[in-house]
Amino acid sequence: MKALQLISITKTYESGNLFINVLDDINLTIYPNEFVSIIGSSGSGKTTLLNVISGLENPDSGRVIINETDFTDFNDEERAKFRLKNIGFVFQNYNLIPVINVLENIILPAKLDGRKIDINEVTEIAKILEIEDKLYQMPNLLSGGQQQRVAIARTLYTKPAIVLADEPTGNLDSKTSANVIQLMKRMSQKFGQTMIVVTHDNKVAEAADRVIQIEDGKIVSDGK
Numbered sequence: 132m133k134a135l136q137l138i139s140i141t142k143t144y145e146s147g148n149l150f151i152n153v154l155d156d157i158n159l160t161i162y163p164n165e166f167v168s169i170i171g172s173s174g175s176g177k178t179t180l181l182n183v184i185s186g187l188e189n190p191d192s193g194r195v196i197i198n199e200t201d202f203t204d205f206n207d208e209e210r211a212k213f214r215l216k217n218i219g220f221v222f223q224n225y226n227l228i229p230v231i232n233v234l235e236n237i238i239l240p241a242k243l244d245g246r247k248i249d250i251n252e253v254t255e256i257a258k259i260l261e262i263e264d265k266l267y268q269m270p271n272l273l274s275g276g277q278q279q280r281v282a283i284a285r286t287l288y289t290k291p292a293i294v295l296a297d298e299p300t301g302n303l304d305s306k307t308s309a310n311v312i313q314l315m316k317r318m319s320q321k322f323g324q325t326m327i328v329v330t331h332d333n334k335v336a337e338a339a340d341r342v343i344q345i346e347d348g349k350i351v352s353d354g355k
């Protein structure tokens with residue numbers, strides 16, 4: 132069983148009369164339970180790679196296979212459904228819903244998926260992330276770092292097969308950052324989740340089972 136397979140992915144952007152090979156023949160296999168970090172210099176293609184994995188962007192060529200499902204040719208609706216069921220996101224800009232409180236933000240994807248809500252489990256996750264006293268507040272009353280932890284709590288509670296995180300610890304102090312990474316690791320082991328984390332933070336990369344390095348749109352080391 133493979134959690135993710137990328138086969139010969141290419142993606143080119145046109146800028147003026149220049150073509151940039153942002154992803155240049157990317158081949159990668161990631162297994163369930165793996166906690167993988169993606170590193171590389173600014174502009175090397177890391178975010179584009181995450182967007183292709185999640186189906187937010189289409190590759191120019193190649194195949195994206197998640198949990199043995201090749202969704203490269205899915206239409207927008209099929210893709211959105213597939214994403215909701217299989218993929219969780221932790222972005223730098225949190226993407227919290229401003230008109231509902233923190234608790235409701237955390238449980239929303241699970242509710243949409245028809246799951247029964249286990250408030251004890253929400254509280255346990257919130258405690259580890261040190262936001263248990265914020266559950267009934269509105270997101271805009273929280274600091275950036277706290278909002279980021281709500282986004283992380285939401286992903287941990289939803290338990291998608293694959294979590295894609297772009298600089299998840301970018302706005303956190305070093306202690307919270309270490310706690311969050313340990314929590315993500317534990318969750319990946321406990322629930323067989325695959326975590327794919329783009330980071331500039333050496334500590335996050337060191338904690339990963341595997342470090343994938345990308346430069347100029349090519350994988351120069353896949354940690355194997």
Ligand SMILES: Nc1ncnc2c1ncn2[C@@H]1O[C@H](COP(=O)(O)OP(=O)(O)OP(=O)(O)O)[C@@H](O)[C@H]1O
Pocket residue numbers: 144145146151153171172173174175176177178179180
């Ligand atoms: N929509 C777009 N149109 C044109 N060029 C783009 C677009 N998105 C990204 N690029 C270019 O593709 C390259 C890779 O961008 P990407 O955001 O994937 O890099 P990154 O490794 O995530 O960088 P950073 O670490 O700075 O976030 C950059 O040269 C960027 O300018």
